[in-house]
Amino acid sequence: MLSIITKSINGSYDVKLIGEVDIYTVDNLKKSVNELMDKEIKNILFDFIELEYIDSTGLGALIGIRGKYKDIEIEIVNLKSNVKRLFDITGLTKIFLVK
Amino acid sequence: MENNKVTISLTLPNIPEYVSVARLTLSGVANRMGFNIDDIEDLKVAISEACTNALKYGGGNDCSKYFVHYTIDEKNLIIDVCDDGKGIEFEKLKTPDLDNPKESGLGLYIIETLMDEVKIFKGDNNGTTIRMTKRLGE
Ligand SMILES: Nc1ncnc2c1ncn2[C@@H]1O[C@H](COP(=O)(O)OP(=O)(O)OP(=O)(O)O)[C@@H](O)[C@H]1O
Numbered sequence: 001m002l003s004i005i006t007k008s009i010n011g012s013y014d015v016k017l018i019g020e021v022d023i024y025t026v027d028n029l030k031k032s033v034n035e036l037m038d039k040e041i042k043n044i045l046f047d048f049i050e051l052e053y054i055d056s057t058g059l060g061a062l063i064g065i066r067g068k069y070k071d072i073e074i075e076i077v078n079l080k081s082n083v084k085r086l087f088d089i090t091g092l093t094k095i096f097l098v099k
Numbered sequence: 100m101e102n103n104k105v106t107i108s109l110t111l112p113n114i115p116e117y118v119s120v121a122r123l124t125l126s127g128v129a130n131r132m133g134f135n136i137d138d139i140e141d142l143k144v145a146i147s148e149a150c151t152n153a154l155k156y157g158g159g160n161d162c163s164k165y166f167v168h169y170t171i172d173e174k175n176l177i178i179d180v181c182d183d184g185k186g187i188e189f190e191k192l193k194t195p196d197l198d199n200p201k202e203s204g205l206g207l208y209i210i211e212t213l214m215d216e217v218k219i220f221k222g223d224n225n226g227t228t229i230r231m232t233k234r235l236g237e
């Protein structure tokens with residue numbers, strides 16, 4: 001299960017992922033982000049505080065988003081240790097601002 | 100030792116929403132064996148990567164299925180994920196370029212990083228089996 005809560009704060013978007021991103025829920029993530037991108041935004045902050053699980057399907061989606069919207073600043077915060085480890089292993093910490 | 104082994108098996112449909120069942124079962128098994136929380140998180144990712152590949156490259160339609168076996172002895176958790184797809188093409192596998200991450204091609208690399216031992220077999224006729232082992236207390 002994955003829930004996504006999006007908030008707009010002064011033109012920057014706060015996207016909170018709650019639950020699990022896997023092959024079943026990843027389309028939900030892609031769809032939400034694509035809808036956001038239609039709004040000509042400048043930056044996105046992904047809040048992972050309640051993201052319990054992600055695997056290569058989710059990481060791949062994030063890499064795809066990074067490549068597709070090159071002008072948008074993307075920051076990712078509050079990674080749990082297991083998620084942070086995957087980001088380190090796969091080099092995602094090099095292409096995202098991770099805090 | 101051989102007779103201390105126990106195997107728990109699942110038959111899963113080629114439907115994405117049931118990959119989480121493989122994860123849940125694994126958490127239960129690994130928790131019982133005494134793996135710590137970090138190890139269990141790693142195991143969950145590894146099993147999901149293997150199941151996701153079985154789904155993507157295995158049988159191919161909603162009626163297909165694949166198999167997961169958890170074999171436990173005192174110190175090892177051995178996980179087999181078997182599909183009856185057209186089989187993996189070893190020649191085409193490459194390690195990902197981590198300085199330049201790509202949208203795909205991460206799964207097997209992640210499995211190898213997280214597990215202690217990984218073997219991939221190609222079946223005689225068709226199909227792929229990936230065997231992943233995690234040792235307790237390493
Ligand atoms: N069960 C399988 N049967 C046949 N081919 C497979 C199987 N598992 C993996 N492969 C092959 O190995 C390649 C690499 O798999 P890997 O999981 O590393 O990456 P991916 O599935 O392409 O992308 P990602 O896992 O990052 O979403 C796949 O593209 C596929 O060609």
Ligand SMILES: [Mg+2]
Binds near residue numbers: 151152205207
């Ligand atoms: Mg894969």
